[in-house]
Amino acid sequence: MSRIEARFAALATEGRGALIPFVEAFDPDRETSMALLAGMPSAGADLIEIGVPFTDPMADGPTIQAAGKRALAAGAKLPRILDMVREFRRADAATPIILMGYLNPILAYGPPRFCADAAAAGVDGLIIVDLPSEEADLIAADAARHGLDIIRLVAPTTDDARLPKVLAGSSGFIYYVSITGITGTRTASGAQLEAAVPRIRRVSSLPIAVGFGVRSPEQAATASRVADGAVVASALIDTLAADLDAEGRARPGTVGKVLDQVRALAAAVRAG
Amino acid sequence: MNTPASSIGANSLRSGPDARGRFGAYGGRFVAETLMPLVLEVEQAYRDARADPAFQAELDAYLANYVGRPSPLWFAHRLTERLGGAKIYLKRDELNHTGAHKINSCMGQILLARRMGKTRIIAETGAGQHGVATATVCALFGLPCTVYMGATDVERQKPNVFRMKLLGAEVRAVRSGAATLKDAMNEAMRDWVANVEDTYYLIGTVAGPHPYPMMVRDFQSVIGEEAKLQMMQAEGRLPDVAVAAIGGGSNAMGLFHPFLDDAAVRLIGVEAAGHGLETHAHAASLSRGRPGVLHGNMTYLLQDEDGQIEEAHSISAGLDYPGVGPEHAWLHDIGRVEYVAVTDDEALAAFQLLTRTEGIIPALEPAHALAQVAKLAPTLPRDSIILANLCGRGDKDIFTVAEHLGVSL
Numbered sequence: 234m235s236r237i238e239a240r241f242a243a244l245a246t247e248g249r250g251a252l253i254p255f256v257e258a259f260d261p262d263r264e265t266s267m268a269l270l271a272g273m274p275s276a277g278a279d280l281i282e283i284g285v286p287f288t289d290p291m292a293d294g295p296t297i298q299a300a301g302k303r304a305l306a307a308g309a310k311l312p313r314i315l316d317m318v319r320e321f322r323r324a325d326a327a328t329p330i331i332l333m334g335y336l337n338p339i340l341a342y343g344p345p346r347f348c349a350d351a352a353a354a355g356v357d358g359l360i361i362v363d364l365p366s367e368e369a370d371l372i373a374a375d376a377a378r379h380g381l382d383i384i385r386l387v388a389p390t391t392d393d394a395r396l397p398k399v400l401a402g403s404s405g406f407i408y409y410v411s412i413t414g415i416t417g418t419r420t421a422s423g424a425q426l427e428a429a430v431p432r433i434r435r436v437s438s439l440p441i442a443v444g445f446g447v448r449s450p451e452q453a454a455t456a457s458r459v460a461d462g463a464v465v466a467s468a469l470i471d472t473l474a475a476d477l478d479a480e481g482r483a484r485p486g487t488v489g490k491v492l493d494q495v496r497a498l499a500a501a502v503r504a505g
Numbered sequence: 506m507n508t509p510a511s512s513i514g515a516n517s518l519r520s521g522p523d524a525r526g527r528f529g530a531y532g533g534r535f536v537a538e539t540l541m542p543l544v545l546e547v548e549q550a551y552r553d554a555r556a557d558p559a560f561q562a563e564l565d566a567y568l569a570n571y572v573g574r575p576s577p578l579w580f581a582h583r584l585t586e587r588l589g590g591a592k593i594y595l596k597r598d599e600l601n602h603t604g605a606h607k608i609n610s611c612m613g614q615i616l617l618a619r620r621m622g623k624t625r626i627i628a629e630t631g632a633g634q635h636g637v638a639t640a641t642v643c644a645l646f647g648l649p650c651t652v653y654m655g656a657t658d659v660e661r662q663k664p665n666v667f668r669m670k671l672l673g674a675e676v677r678a679v680r681s682g683a684a685t686l687k688d689a690m691n692e693a694m695r696d697w698v699a700n701v702e703d704t705y706y707l708i709g710t711v712a713g714p715h716p717y718p719m720m721v722r723d724f725q726s727v728i729g730e731e732a733k734l735q736m737m738q739a740e741g742r743l744p745d746v747a748v749a750a751i752g753g754g755s756n757a758m759g760l761f762h763p764f765l766d767d768a769a770v771r772l773i774g775v776e777a778a779g780h781g782l783e784t785h786a787h788a789a790s791l792s793r794g795r796p797g798v799l800h801g802n803m804t805y806l807l808q809d810e811d812g813q814i815e816e817a818h819s820i821s822a823g824l825d826y827p828g829v830g831p832e833h834a835w836l837h838d839i840g841r842v843e844y845v846a847v848t849d850d851e852a853l854a855a856f857q858l859l860t861r862t863e864g865i866i867p868a869l870e871p872a873h874a875l876a877q878v879a880k881l882a883p884t885l886p887r888d889s890i891i892l893a894n895l896c897g898r899g900d901k902d903i904f905t906v907a908e909h910l911g912v913s914l
Binding site: 287288289290291292294298305310311335336337338339340341342362363364365366367368385386387388389390391392395399410413414415418419 | 525533534535536537538539540541542543681682687688691694695698699700701796797798799800801806808810811812813814
């Protein structure tokens with residue numbers, strides 16, 4: 234059983250959904266993002282998404298765009314991000330790690346070698362924003378060979394006729410992009426989620442995580458109750474960004490502030 | 506005007522793309538799932554329109570009576586004399602309404618958007634020619650129009666910014682990245698993903714997710730189809746060489762595509778070498794890039810070893826893009842089209858050469874093609890023929906050129 238499968242199975246036994254916080258690797262530097270990553274499980278993260286910076290993040294709003302820019306300036310590169318995962322795994326063998334980013338850095342690395350290295354480092358899944366199911370064969374076989382889940386995205390624009398095609402051969406969990414828009418902008422209402430999630434459940438028995446626009450503890454609680462998990466990204470990065478000094482460096486309390494926010498989100502998700 | 510797909514054989518170089526939108530390994534549909542259904546909708550709508558004679562008839566009427574097609578073919582006799590070699594013909598697409606080839610595709614796409622019931626148009630622009638052409642067709646049909654333009658380009662293309670505003674378009678300056686065409690395209694994609702119901706994304710070049718590279722090529726192929734007929738009328742034969750500038754590659758694809766199966770016609774695409782290919786300040790993605798994925802398609806890109814996209818540079822805002830249309834990537838690999846590069850300085854010299862010899866002020870984009878013509882013509886016999894695409898007029902560039910010549914206006 235994969236880490237992702239095991240984690241969702243354990244949460245189902247507990248009768249609650251997952252909190253999936255996001256940390257942009259190397260934002261604003263390796264040390265800070267490593268401290269955030271390492272601190273997230275004890276703050277209540279059930280799974281963790283690590284953002285892989287890209288110069289042209291077409292699906293991201295201003296918050297993650299700025300995070301990516303800081304991270305690239307701090308020297309973020311895929312091999313160094315895999316190093317972070319290796320370091321994380323020395324202390325935590327159970328919390329699933331999902332890398333989220335765009336296709337081109339993976340293509341530059343080479344999909345076969347990347348999947349081998351990522352799996353060896355302890356990565357469990359990949360979310361590749363600009364890789365729709367039509368193009369997934371570019372990496373699917375390599376990922377499967379190394380036990381990496383390619384997490385499929387479903388959007389409000391994915392209609393019932395298209396859904397089975399998008400979800401064919403999917404594994405791990407399903408990422409429901411709950412709004413039409415870029416990250417960190419709009420928020421889906423509870424009612425919208427109540428309508429959308431059963432539509433996906435009719436086609437797949439995989440767990441469903443809701444992302445894009447989940448900001449507050451209340452929203453995370455709703456999303457994880459209606460679906461099986463809530464991804465929170467921009468709200469955490471906003472906290473980090475607001476705490477940076479004039480030169481864009483983290484302050485001594487920055488990591489603590491972000492982890493406190495993860496704790497508040499986790500408490501709400503646990504309360505349902 | 507377009508050659509019906511049914512008349513193109515399986516062995517033709519004109520039969521692409523395949524069902525996945527691929528030209529060889531290039532092209533495809535690398536967009537977020539949110540956009541995927543929209544991209545498929547555009548493809549279906551375009552296939553339906555292409556098969557509908559009424560659509561083609563409507564487009565032809567607008568091209569004839571509004572755009573001013575066919576554009577003339579001009580024998581540039583003084584330029585030919587000056588260079589002392591091959592006869593040089595210019596396809597005068599700078600005489601189109603709005604002063605560039607961009608309107609050919611805008612007219613086709615706006616008719617498609619109307620057919621699809623879309624009520625809002627967005628576009629990206631580099632030099633502003635595509636933005637002006639888009640704003641123009643939006644004014645013609647009374648549709649609201651938002652144009653994304655890099656802040657750097659807004660600064661260096663002020664006349665076109667003002668034109669777009671006069672035409673009623675909203676021009677949004679994009680400040681991310683180097684604030685040029687690449688960043689404008691990112692922002693237009695972000696707008697589209699947030700406005701999926703009512704908005705049509707009118708892409709300006711032969712790049713982006715399938716079907717855009719195919720569709721924009723089809724609409725621009727009117728350039729090459731006309732030029733072929735006009736060359737036959739003027740000379741009784743096809744040219745020996747056809748030359749066009751390449752940023753994203755729409756004017757070049759429009760000129761080249763009808764000639765792809767005419768093996769005797771040498772095709773040369775001219776990329777922007779900026780300060781020189783040996784520097785990092787150029788926009789020559791085919792000459793100096795490697796394959797990767799950006800803006801919805803697999804193609805040659807300027808990128809670093811980690812797959813991060815590098816900034817392009819060209820004196821010409823319309824060529825200042827780190828990628829190129831996927832069909833060009835394929836034609837490069839199979840060797841059907843030669844791709845070369847000329848520098849900012851060479852383009853500036855050609856800009857002045859054409860202005861003085863023919864009384865035509867070219868845009869800086871086709872000035873790159875003319876610079877290649879100036880290199881090539883003297884090496885060819887006097888009875889050979891070069892056809893160059895004069896895809897835009899230079900009024901928009903006089904401020905940039907003045908600055909480089911040390912003249913203050």
